[in-house]
Amino acid sequence: MSNLFEASKRESAVDLVVNSIKQLLMERTLKPGDKLPSELEISEELRVSRGSVREAMKILSAFGLVDIRVGNGTYVCETPGNTTMDSLLFSFFISNPQIDDLYEFRHIFENDILTMILEHYDDNGKERKALRDNLEQLERLMANSASDKKLSENDLEFHRILGQASKNLLAERVYNFIIDFMEPSIAATHKGRSGEIVYEIHRDIVDLIESKDAGRIDEAITKSVDTWSILQPSLNPWGE
Numbered sequence: 060m061s062n063l064f065e066a067s068k069r070e071s072a073v074d075l076v077v078n079s080i081k082q083l084l085m086e087r088t089l090k091p092g093d094k095l096p097s098e099l100e101i102s103e104e105l106r107v108s109r110g111s112v113r114e115a116m117k118i119l120s121a122f123g124l125v126d127i128r129v130g131n132g133t134y135v136c137e138t139p140g141n142t143t144m145d146s147l148l149f150s151f152f153i154s155n156p157q158i159d160d161l162y163e164f165r166h167i168f169e170n171d172i173l174t175m176i177l178e179h180y181d182d183n184g185k186e187r188k189a190l191r192d193n194l195e196q197l198e199r200l201m202a203n204s205a206s207d208k209k210l211s212e213n214d215l216e217f218h219r220i221l222g223q224a225s226k227n228l229l230a231e232r233v234y235n236f237i238i239d240f241m242e243p244s245i246a247a248t249h250k251g252r253s254g255e256i257v258y259e260i261h262r263d264i265v266d267l268i269e270s271k272d273a274g275r276i277d278e279a280i281t282k283s284v285d286t287w288s289i290l291q292p293s294l295n296p297w298g299e
Contacts, residue, residue: 172221
């Protein structure tokens with residue numbers, strides 16, 4: 060795999076290797092499952108030390124981009140790991156976003172999720188059934204005066220199914236990240252309540268999906284996010 064890399068003197072040796080691999084991945088020159096050249100080959104092509112290559116591979120491995128197999132070489136990961144999302148989640152946590160920022164972000168992204176669900180309607184029958192089952196489960200939970208925790212778990216599962224129904228792996232992973240971050244604030248909407256408000260919102264979403272009524276997406280998401288925002292005990296997304 061000669062002449063795969065092009066060196067630049069403006070980067071540190073480790074950054075050069077990391078950015079070169081990332082560029083090859085973006086260009087699809089390297090694809091999931093591909094074996095990378097050896098440390099020696101990369102060091103010679105980029106004119107850096109083997110130690111710099113080794114350090115760069117550790118960084119790429121930490122971000123879930125490559126899989127270092129001792130005695131067998133280094134490969135581009137075939138399935139994305141959670142490490143990158145975990146890092147992004149941590150960064151998002153410490154940035155302490157305001158409720159208005161979260162409102163806008165969730166409103167935009169959930170509009171897109173529902174749009175993708177309708178675009179992939181012929182492919183997501185299993186997930187649409189799961190949404191109906193989730194709604195029926197919520198009815199049973201309400202009838203049995205379920206705990207706030209059970210209602211919250213059902214709510215979170217509803218949103219995860221929405222992500223799956225988008226049939227877009229990247230959108231699903233980003234949406235799961237959003238839901239992970241929003242979990243405490245979503246749970247706060249169930250404190251001291253029996254689930255009727257959430258049931259009405261989720262039923263509207265399921266109905267518009269089943270009727271493929273794209274014109275109602277913004278209305279349904281606005282109602283959902285407005286309700287979430289209003290029911291927060293404070294401006295802190297963790298409800299503290």
